[in-house]
Amino acid sequence: MKKGLWQPPRLRIDEEHEGRRATWLELFYDLVFVVAIAELSHNLSKDVSLGGFVGFVALFLPIWWCWIGATFYATLFDTDDLGDRLLTLLQMSIIIALTVNLHHGLSASSQGFAIAYIAARCILILQYLIAGHYVSEARALTSWYVKGFSIGTAFWLVSLFVPIPWRFGCWALGLIVEFITPIGTGDLAVKIPPNMSHVPERMGLFTIIVLGESVAAVVRGVAGKQWDTSSILTAILGVSIAFSFWWLYFDSVDVSPLETMKAGRMKVFLTWLYSHLILAIGLAAIGVGVEHLISNSGVNVLPGNERWLFCGAVALCLMILALINFTTCVLDKIQQGRILSAYRLGAGSFVLFLAIAGSNLSAVVLITLVACACMVTVALDLFTKNQFSLPT
Template sequence: MKKWLKSPELRIGEDKEEERHATWLELFFDLFFVVAISEVVHNLSRDVSLSGFLGFLLLFVPIWWSWIGATFYANLFDTDDLGHRLLTAFQMVAVAALAVNVHDGLGKSSAGFALAYTAIRVLLVLEFLRAGQHIVKARPLTTRIVKGCGLGTLVWLVSAFVPMPLRFEFWMLALTLEFGTVLTAGKSVHIELAPHASHLPERFGLFTLIVLGETVLAVVNGVAQQQWNLSSAWAAMFGLSIAFSLWWLYFDNLGGSAIQAARACRCIGAYQTWVYMHLPLTIGIATTGVGVKHVVLSNPDLVLPSAERWLICASLALCLLTLGVIYLTGLSINAGLRCRARAGYRFVAATVVLFLAVAGVGLSPTELIGLIAVVCAVQIILDLRQVTSFL
């Protein structure tokens, strides 16, 4: 019985930095976000336009932020006790409600979306309150989270009863408050309570896999809805190769060096950059999947429409750009030359892909996605050559 009635405890520190992996509960929790992300990606697929993309952002960011809150709590305080399991179970229900309301989250379901998100944040506040009661060292952080997150949650709650489109302005205000609470916490909090250097990268990697899975699903759905022919086969192969390249470029450079730098160099800039660059990265991966699907579904004998061309090119360029920035966060503690070189490769590749968005007006869908796939494959080749030169 003692196992289930434990209090939260600090899971980080010099004496607790052994290899640590995600728990089964965390992996189960992620499944609920698979559904939510699938729904919001489907929304963008129905409206490939600037307004559709902005609507996608307004729904995707709260989903990502919900996952971040739960992940950081588990990273710092998870003892897998009965209280944590029950609060996580309630969060799962709230995330499921969030997914249900995403389909028309900017329309008639927007109030339901706001209330579901409010429930997620209330449960997170309760978890941090509980941790603060038992861990004196963590109280500066837990108190800050409870106040900032609590204020943002209140704004979300009020937004459910405010007419549209003013409701969405409340959402942006609430997200600004919540992001600002963490970003302005200061060195004393971020360095003293820097997250676990092996657990957190694994958790971010798992979320990235979820979003990459949407790209694979997009290719499969696109082919399933298309009459099978040589052009669609080539487009599908190129789409899968893009997903594989993104997997390679991210996971071949995944590590906790930015977190270690926060402790060793008392520098939180690299650590915060590493964390928050994952937001545009996952946005880019998700929207790249939508772009790939539309390329596969396009008539191979016609020029790819500009909206689809810009979606896939700009999305992939965003992925490559953020990957480059993420590599640079390893400069403060890793081999700086290798990180800097790989970041340079990504920045050049992002520029090339954006050039294709401008200059590829006359390209067919298969030609465009083929060129993009080649740009991604070249990145892998450059990385492999660099590894060989360092040996």
């Protein structure tokens, strides 16, 4: 079908778009978030402490939420026309400005960070207003999003006029309002669900972005240290952990959470969705942890804060993967899903035990134990899925 330069938004949930894939523009859009995650990881690498991790999470939340907002609008309404492309490119420019302000986002650049976030949300609100004007059957849903996102953005606007730390309190209130906005959509979202193939693919692509940061961290760690047996072994094991998480996540991806949403079980879907935020935070933190383990690969005892960052992030990811796996099995394969989730919980508990009791472990021994726990989990997954696939 021939397209004009401008087309009004349309719903993209019919059968024609059931097999829709990510567009080239969406993939280009993701590139700015690759840079943002790298900058966030750099900040955490400079301050591997509880305060540094809290700051890392505080800045990660609005970055991820901007990506989610654009992703879910695109899966429902984008037309890939001139107007849509220009607004997307404008959003990319705003996210670049957001990334520029990340370095001192909780201090000197906090006001610039807030302004960029407000601009990004205003673009999304404008897109939903336009979509609601042209797509009458979606107007109730778009109006709900506009109200919720506008209230949340208003808190960020107020933050520009209050000093630190009250500014961050306004940010938190704004994000809370925006995060709970989808919960109130109820039957509106059930009647107009996101595309069944597009959303899992987009969530997987963001997971690839943060996994890529783990690989980049290995490269940075090895490049900044003279090669020896311990550093090379640590780097190899770090890559194996990234590969294990890739396997555990993508070997269980399906459309079950969206099926639950269509069945009216909105809370299950939102649990699946928001679990990806925690997973992304954990995977990015693992990359920083591996980089520090490579730097300290020749040290007999790893510093406690670095041990906790690495083991805590790995344990968090394993436990969140257990939750994500369980949400993909609530409609079918319930027994298999519970078994696979139990494997992840068990591995996560073991790694958490290492964080608590591994104060005398060297970096090489610690990462060896963690990598083995991850690889054993993968092996158990393969064995269990093979058992369930055998004819009875």
